[in-house]
Amino acid sequence: MxxxxxxxxxxxxxxxxxxxxxxxxxxxxxxxxxxxxxxxxxxxxxxxxxxxxxxxxxxxxxxxxxxxxxxxxxxxxxxxxxxxxxxxxxxxxxxxxxxxxxxxxxxxxxxxxxxxxxxxxxxxxxxxxxxxxxxxxxxxxxxxxxxxxxxxxxxxxxxxxxxxxxxxxxxxxxxxxxxxxxxxxxxxxxxxxxxxxxxxxxxxxxxxxxxxxxxxxxxxxxxxxxxxxxxxxxxxxxxxxxxxxxxxxxxxxxxxxxxxxxxxxxxxxxxxxxxxxxxxxxxxxxxxxxxxxxxxxxxxxxxxxxxxxxxxxxxxxxxxxxxxxxxxxxxxxxxxxxxxxxxxxxxxxxxxxxxxxxxxxxxxxxxxxxxxxxxxxxxxxxxxxxxxxxxxxxxxxxxxxxxxxxxxxxxxxxVQEAMEKQDSRLLDFRRVATWEWNLRDAAWKATYQASDNGAVLVFTNNFEYEDEYIRPETLYDTVSASPPWACRIDSTYWRSIRFVRYFRDIRYCSYVRVALKSYCLNAPRARLVLRIYEGDEDLMHHEHEVCSGESNDGKWIALQFGHEVQKTIPYDAIVEAYVEIPPPEKGTLYIDDFEVSFVP
Known part of the structure; x- marks a missing residue:
């Protein structure tokens, strides 16, 4: 037995x-x-x-x-x-x-x-x-x-x-x-x-x-x-x-x-x-x-x-x-x-x-x-x-x-490479929940600057996030205009951190100006997109090349774009600005010191 x-x-x-x-x-x-x-x-x-x-x-x-x-x-x-x-x-x-x-x-x-x-x-x-x-x-x-x-x-x-x-x-x-x-x-x-x-x-x-x-x-x-x-x-x-x-x-x-x-x-x-x-x-x-x-x-x-x-x-x-x-x-x-x-x-x-x-x-x-x-x-x-x-x-x-x-x-x-290089992004980027987007938005610092037309509302983001948990994974410290962080755009994550505001938060402006610094690495199709829209209707839409010419590659270039607001914008409209490399285009681009200004 x-x-x-x-x-x-x-x-x-x-x-x-x-x-x-x-x-x-x-x-x-x-x-x-x-x-x-x-x-x-x-x-x-x-x-x-x-x-x-x-x-x-x-x-x-x-x-x-x-x-x-x-x-x-x-x-x-x-x-x-x-x-x-x-x-x-x-x-x-x-x-x-x-x-x-x-x-x-x-x-x-x-x-x-x-x-x-x-x-x-x-x-x-x-x-x-x-x-x-x-x-x-x-x-x-x-x-x-x-x-x-x-x-x-x-x-x-x-x-x-x-x-x-x-x-x-x-x-x-x-x-x-x-x-x-x-x-x-x-x-x-x-x-x-x-x-x-x-x-x-x-x-x-x-x-x-x-x-x-x-x-x-x-x-x-x-x-x-x-x-x-x-x-x-x-x-x-x-x-x-x-x-x-x-x-x-x-x-x-x-x-x-x-x-x-x-x-x-x-x-x-x-x-x-x-x-x-x-x-x-x-x-x-x-x-x-x-x-x-x-x-x-x-x-x-x-x-x-x-x-x-x-x-x-x-x-x-x-x-x-x-x-x-x-x-x-x-x-x-x-x-x-x-x-x-x-x-x-x-x-x-x-x-x-x-x-x-x-x-x-x-x-x-x-x-x-x-x-x-x-x-x-x-x-x-x-x-x-x-x-x-x-x-x-x-x-x-x-x-x-x-x-x-x-x-x-x-x-x-x-996965082994990601572990050795201590960078999980080599496998993929994590999803971002709504609560994270909301906390990240606080990185856009609003200030007023005096001008002949009145106070200019300026939103600035140099990609400094005190909370490392909510820090966007598109930020890298390998290249930056204002150390340590810059936002990277490439074929994997092809759109930058966005500026988004309801127009009611801005109230009135006659001119919108966008300034940033770019560091291009063979990304000739990279572009800045500035748009104001309500629902599916574009009230204003402009695009600008960010990496025009080989002379811009491998160094930081300061860029500035601006446009007049030629119509009355409803308060529920949304203002949006971002940089992208539209698929299926290739290349790599870093941006830093992103600034959006609203001139009255």
């Missing part, structure tokens, strides 16, 4: 190690699958190369906002300080996600002892949703670390198991930790306190006020600990601390019709849902089949299996189950999904599976109830084994499809 147990344990460890290696390799193949993946990696890379504290985390693209807190920057960038290698963030992510999934697997084995263990581990480690998320840096991948203990705690609190595995007091401490963690990574954190509150009421009614106060204190303690990476942001950026994320809360009545879609998406977490993980998304399946015909039959098999799984899991909700807690299981699952549906009425976005990825553990736990009955039969165990093998084969093929363009391997040399 001891010998059998020894080899059984050794076999599991070998399988677990192989799974961890495979998951890490797979994550490396899709590191830069899309813009969100790239910018998640950039947050950590910029932290490492600049040493500037990552005050804000994930971008919320549809509202041009950012989630406050340094947690994501530390999770992605921290591993670079341990091992200065492009793959280090992926190794760290796969370690913590593998640990979380393994803990969840141990929990499921405890609750479903008759479920084949090979199926539990194979599903958790290799299912589409745990392979395509939690293996490569993207903010939902890091949510899983907190989602699993949070969901386990909720399940143990709500479902009347004979033996409760997570007691109320440590459970509420865990809940606090998980909420604070998720709050800095994904907007779905708002679901967590709402799902917890009924459990708090149940505990209060069951054990009284003193017990409830203890639970509250423990939850607050856990929350306070996990929010420790948010406090510096609160202190430094109190006025803009939200990062603009409040703009995501809007009444969205169109989501009323999305109930069936939402339920199918939820069941997809526990099925072979693969189409949305294809290069280009589920709408590009035809081009995927054309480019990879060998994977076409495998893909069709998995899509069909995933659809059947989702339908079965929905139907199973209304079927009987021999487990005594089945009623509580259905009630909890339905309540969570109905609440999720209601919450989308106040979200600017339509339901998307990734946006409620934190519920994956709950849906997998629910799915194991009807699947447990099926897996008692040899036929279904064989079918499950075949489908898992097909799924693994598909993901190996998918990895090779991503490898040439989207993998860490294809960007390895560039």
């Amino acid at each position: 001891k010998t059998a147990a020894f080899w059984k344990e050794r076999t599991w460890l070998a399988f677990a190690l192989a799974a961890l290696v495979f998951r890490t390799w797979y994550g490396c193949t899709l590191t830069f699958r899309g813009e969100d993946y790239l910018h998640t990696y950039l947050i950590g890379l910029k932290f490492f190369t600049t040493g500037v504290w990552p005050w804000f985390g994930p971008d919320v693209v549809h509202t041009n906002s950012q989630i406050p807190g340094a947690l994501e920057g530390l999770l992605v960038g921290g591993p670079f300080f341990v091992w200065s290698n492009p793959v280090s963030p992926l190794i760290f992510l796969n370690l913590i996600s593998f640990i979380a999934l393994t803990v969840f697997g141990a929990y499921l084995i405890k609750r479903f002892p008759s479920m084949p263990r090979w199926f539990v581990w194979a599903w958790l480690w290799f299912s589409p949703w745990t392979l395509n998320f939690s293996t490569t840096p993207i903010n939902p991948s890091y949510v899983l670390w907190a989602a699993i203990p949070f969901i386990i705690t909720l399940i143990e609190g709500y479902v009347g198991y004979t033996q409760r595995l997570v007691a109320a007091k440590p459970g509420f401490f865990i809940i606090g930790l998980c909420i604070g963690w998720t709050m800095q990574l994904h907007l779905s954190w708002v679901l967590m306190p709402c799902l917890t509150f009924p459990l708090f009421i149940l505990e209060w009614k069951k054990k009284g006020t003193v017990h409830a106060m203890a639970l509250t204190g423990l939850a607050i303690l856990g929350l306070a600990i996990s929010l420790s990476t948010l406090y510096p942001t609160l202190i430094r950026y109190g006025s803009v601390m939200s990062g603009g994320v409040e703009s995501n809360i809007q009444f969205h009545a169109e989501n009323l019709k999305n109930l069936p879609d939402l339920f199918f998406r939820a069941m997809g977490f526990a099925s072979f849902e693969i189409l949305q993980f294809l290069p280009g998304g589920q709408n590009e399946w035809k081009s995927f089949f054309t480019a990879h015909p060998v994977l076409s039959p495998i893909t069709i098999v998995l899509v069909a299996a995933g659809l059947i799984q989702s339908i079965y899991l929905l139907i199973a909700f209304f079927l009987r189950n021999q487990r005594p807690e089945w009623k509580s299981v259905r009630l909890l699952t339905a309540a969570v999904l109905v609440f999720l549906y209601i919450s989308y009425l106040f979200s600017i976005r339509s339901p998307g599976s990734m946006t409620f990825y934190m519920l994956l553990p709950l849906l997998v736990w629910y799915a194991f109830y009807p699947l447990e009955n099926l897996m008692q039969k040899v036929l279904w165990r064989r079918i499950a084994m075949i489908l898992l093998a097909v799924n693994l084969t598909f993901h190996v093929g998918l990895a090779y499809a991503y490898l040439p363009e989207h993998s860490l391997q294809s960007h390895y040399a560039l």
Whole structure:
């Protein structure tokens, strides 16, 4: 018996190690699958190369906002300080996600002892949703670390198991930790306190006020600990601390019709849902089949299996189950999904599976109830084994499809160069949120200068930003007219920092003058653009060459342009001035001491 147990344990460890290696390799193949993946990696890379504290985390693209807190920057960038290698963030992510999934697997084995263990581990480690998320840096991948203990705690609190595995007091401490963690990574954190509150009421009614106060204190303690990476942001950026994320809360009545879609998406977490993980998304399946015909039959098999799984899991909700807690299981699952549906009425976005990825553990736990009955039969165990093998084969093929363009391997040399030169911009430039644009605008200093016609309003920007976090990445200290910084324009970032003002802030002027210093490096098409517009209508538009003639190359040249304002300008019109090298033109240009004057 001891010998059998020894080899059984050794076999599991070998399988677990192989799974961890495979998951890490797979994550490396899709590191830069899309813009969100790239910018998640950039947050950590910029932290490492600049040493500037990552005050804000994930971008919320549809509202041009950012989630406050340094947690994501530390999770992605921290591993670079341990091992200065492009793959280090992926190794760290796969370690913590593998640990979380393994803990969840141990929990499921405890609750479903008759479920084949090979199926539990194979599903958790290799299912589409745990392979395509939690293996490569993207903010939902890091949510899983907190989602699993949070969901386990909720399940143990709500479902009347004979033996409760997570007691109320440590459970509420865990809940606090998980909420604070998720709050800095994904907007779905708002679901967590709402799902917890009924459990708090149940505990209060069951054990009284003193017990409830203890639970509250423990939850607050856990929350306070996990929010420790948010406090510096609160202190430094109190006025803009939200990062603009409040703009995501809007009444969205169109989501009323999305109930069936939402339920199918939820069941997809526990099925072979693969189409949305294809290069280009589920709408590009035809081009995927054309480019990879060998994977076409495998893909069709998995899509069909995933659809059947989702339908079965929905139907199973209304079927009987021999487990005594089945009623509580259905009630909890339905309540969570109905609440999720209601919450989308106040979200600017339509339901998307990734946006409620934190519920994956709950849906997998629910799915194991009807699947447990099926897996008692040899036929279904064989079918499950075949489908898992097909799924693994598909993901190996998918990895090779991503490898040439989207993998860490294809960007390895560039990332390595960025790390060696301590310049994350070699990989790409970070997105800029609205709150950053607003703070950067303060760099334009307004003064009044006396003239024969009255006071001239002058806006000057010599590109000095006291706050290095919001300093534009287009600024370089290699060449400058007024050290240390000058704004660089090239084919990568082809437009300079802009001057933008509403005309009501200027009130009246008869003449606009723009002065700057330029340092040209083979950029003959570079131009200054000065325009006044209202909506789509240009009220004034002028362009001037900035780098005319080879004699201007390689030295600082002072330039000045001016134009009369020949018509009455409405107060809602916008005045804009910038320098650009219009695509597809090439070259490099630096500008400094940018000045825009309004003469009355």
